Amino acid sequence: MLYGRGTERAAVDRLLAAAGGGRAGALVLRGEPGIGKSALLDAAAEAAAGWRVLRAAGVESEARLPHAVLSQLLAPALGELDGLPGPQRAALERTLGLADGPAGDRLLVGLAVLTLLGDLAERQPVLALVDDLQWADPESAAVLRLAARRLGAERVALLLATREDDGPDPAGLPDLRIGPLAEPDAAALLHHLAPELPDPARVLAAAAGNPLALRELPHGADTGALPPAGRLRLAYHGQVSRLPGRTQRWLLLAALEETGALEVLLRAAAESGLDAADLAPAEEQGLLKVDLTAGRVAFRHPLLRSAVADRAPLVDRLAAHRALAAAHGPAEPLRRAWHRALAATGRDADAAGELAAAAGAAAARGGHTGASAAYERAARLSPDPDLARRWTVEAVEAALEAGEVDRAERLALAADRPDADPVTRAHLLFARGVAEFWRGEHGPAHRRLTEAAALVADPHPGPAARVLVQAVHVAWYDGLPAVRDTLTALTALPLPADDPLEPVVRYLAAALGPLTGEQGQGPDADPARAGGTGAGRAGVGSPTLPEAERAARAAGAAVPVDLALACGAGLVPGHDAEVLDLARRLVREGREAGAFGTLPTLLFFLAEAELFDGRPGLAADHAAEALGLARDTGQPLWTGQLHGFLAYLSAVRGDGDPCREQAAAAFARGGAGAPWARWALGVLDLGAGRAEDAFGQLAALTGGPHAHHVSAVRAVPDLVEAAVRLRREERTAGPLAGFERWAARADRPWARALVHRCHALLAPDELAEDRYLAALAEHAEQPRPWEQARTELLYGEWLRRGRRKAEARAPLRSAEQAFRRLGAGPWAERARLELDATGGPAAAGPDRTVAGLTPQESQIVRLAAQGLSNREIAAQLFLSARTVGHHLYKAYPKLGVGSRTELAGVLPALS
Secondary structure (H helix, E strand, C coil): CCCCCHHHHHHHHHHHHHHHCCCCEEEEEECCCCCCHHHHHHHHHHHCCCCEEEEEECCHHHCCCCCHHHHHHHHHHHHHHHHCCHHHHHHHHHHCCCCCCCCCCHHHHHHHHHHHHHHHHHHCCEEEEEECHHHCCHHHHHHHHHHHHCCCCCCEEEEEEECCCCCCCCCCCCEEECCCCCHHHHHHHHHHHCCCCCCHHHHHHHHCCCHHHHHHHHHCCCCCCCCHHHHHHHHHHHHHHCCCHHHHHHHHHHHHCCCCEHHHHHHHHHHCCCCHHHHHHHHHCCCEEEECCCCEEEECCHHHHHHHHHHCCHHHHHHHHHHHHHHCCCCCHHHHHHHHHHHCCCCCHHHHHHHHHHHHHHHHCCCHHHHHHHHHHHHHHCCCHHHHHHHHHHHHHHHHHCCCHHHHHHHHHHHCCCCCCHHHHHHHHHHHHHHHHHCCCHHHHHHHHHHHHHHHCCCCHHHHHHHHHHHHHHHHHHCHHHHHHHHHHHHHCCCCCCCCCHHHHHHHHHHHHHHHCCCCCHHHCCHHHHHHCCHHHHCCCCCCHHHHHHHHHHCCCCCCHHHHHHHHHCCCCCCHHHHHHHHHHHHHHHHHHCCCCCHHHHHHHHHHHHHHCCCHHHHHHHHHHHHHHHHHCCCHHHHHHHHHHHHHHHHHHCCHHHHHHHHHHHHHCCCCCHHHHHHHHHHHHHHCCCHHHHHHHHHHHHCCCCCCCHHHHHCHHHHHHHHHHCCCHHHHHHHHHHHHHHHHHHCCHHHHHHHHHHHHHHCCHHHHHHHHHHHHHHHHHCCCHHHHHHHHHHHHHHHHHCCCHHHHHHHHHHHHHHHHHHCCHHHHHHHHHHHHHCCCCCCCCCCCCCCCCCHHHHHHHHHHHCCCCHHHHHHHHCCCHHHHHHHHHHHHHHHCCCCHHHHHHHHHHHC
16 A cells, blocks of 8 residues: 555556557656655556556666566566567567577667567557666666657556666656655554554654655664665664574575576575575565565565675675575576676686676677676686786677777776787777767877777788778868878778778778868868878779779678768768768668667768758658667767757758757767758858858858868858858858869769859859859759759849849749748748749749658658558667557648558658
């Protein structure tokens, strides 16, 4: 029975009611030990009559065992795995140790859990309860958090309980703070528990509203001014101390055994010379409960488990770990190895080797966090310095795989010594460089990565090339001199012709080398002087992007990872069509292969290419998906980039508040998203007629340290327009000269059109028209709706100012229609006002069939119109099939259709 807790019970009831009605949700209960979180979980389970209830709890000593909580939660549902899509089932089975094979990507495992919960919920609502999340292994916590954030229209409720400041933090989920009981409720509970208590006021004051303290303190001694948790520990110490010595040893085994498996504990007890009768006194006092049906032993409260382990002498703890190691069979190698390692009193080669082997098996199943901890412990146990260094490197790399870059850096820093062999040092320096890059420390990160590559360049040019490709990415944010130096080192590596990265390196040198020149002046650099950067690889034999892709694939490249940077680099010289083609292919292959860590990168490149090709709606869909994935996989660099990109899309639409919010988010996450954010703010101001503000943003972008970035280079025509409106034409000379050289290297009609437009704006009236007409001719050869409409608008304005109103109407009407199709409201309004000024009729409004769709609805409708089933769409977009159906149901009225078969008719408008 719960006393008080009206607010908390109401929140849980709302969660259950929503889930029962098909609106899935999650709630995190936070509070101090003993405050009543577990009681609220019990109450939720009781309230969920007729539901499928899955339950698990974290155990303090089990936090280093990968996927322990997930295994516990899903154990009753393992017979249902056959219904999962093949890749999801395989990933989840390997993760849970039910099948051999490489680990599944964390996002794919999370999707498998989401699909499994959705499948179970088709038959009856599902309530998933996880207690003591602060002690859950990080792998389980990450999967649960990911699945919870993607719950949609399923009849699923996820209720998590955790302490306030310990263990994995389920950030991003709604939470509820559980505070002390009100005094009347505390008094009522105490009276129920101890009706004959002579001095209830003393206990009420000591318990401070903590329900567990109200239960336990009446049986303990006065513990002074300690907080409730401290008083509870002392009370438990007192209860345990009064037990027979053999019972205390039994309790210690139970406290140190992570699973609570009765079979294991009975074997360990026998190893310790104990039998089942020795446990009876603890059972009689209710300190623990033995469930013969489930084969489990459970303590009355986790604090009691901790108190038993804390108070035991070292010699008893060592003996208990030895007994538990002997009790675990070959089916639990990691638990066996950990107990053996914890029983070691000094260097132990056998224990270290067993733990390292178990760590490797855990890493193969995706348990990188647990594997890192095991490798670290094995290194400390090993008497062999070479093995210790090797296992430290393994610990570092496992931490990087888990996304724990701070931990990887700490381990690498402690192990990095000048006398270490070059390969070891290269691994450690690489880890430190990655950690610095994630924090936005681009200069130190670049130095660390280039030093790592230099250490192994001669004996191992292939691995060195992979490090330097990463260093190119880092250098991009550090500045052009760093890009130039890295390309020089990369192209100097003696890569064999059959190395998969060899054609990629040649393409990178060709695409980025001309930017750097010898002076590092960005787009102003003289292309004729680019030979100083990797001339050997970037010269006449440089491949195109499609040629580089074909050669890399033929040589066995790891796709999509090995081609990702080349794909993005293709936007730098303006190879947009080639990037669009490659990015679409890589995104598809990334989904099929489960390479979800790379998908935010690839989706960003695809979104950029779609935007430049004139499809901002598709660009928004891809960017929104990429942002969600970047958050789910913990990639702050890409969240910043994507916030900046989404700010630009909002700017084009004239959505001021969303644009500024997204730009602020980009600036807050470091420099990576700043160029796109600054371009966004400039375009927003330009579209609203605030030329002064626009010029300030665009001048800072095109003349700043990121002037070589894709967004900065392509912002030059906007800078010219703003400058002309302010009569500051002289301020554009340098950026425009660089832009002209860049456009000449790009050698694309759309790029030449932009150069003509800039010169038309700057030219005297007698020369301007020829430039406008030249620009429109180039646009016609390679249409790009946004840029073509901008040119038509400017040309129409120029004609109207020249009193050629009749001639102005055609370009203005075309511009207005294009802007409305693109959703560029302010620009369409500007064209309409100009058209009104010519005395011409307003343009007919374009088809608004797809208005009002969210990015996710747009994606789902597009895939459904192509004939994909709900389950196939769910697998592509990492949602549940039920959520896909829910979004389709919401989209039909917006599209004016009544069934799936009618969607093909709106596909052209969506695309």
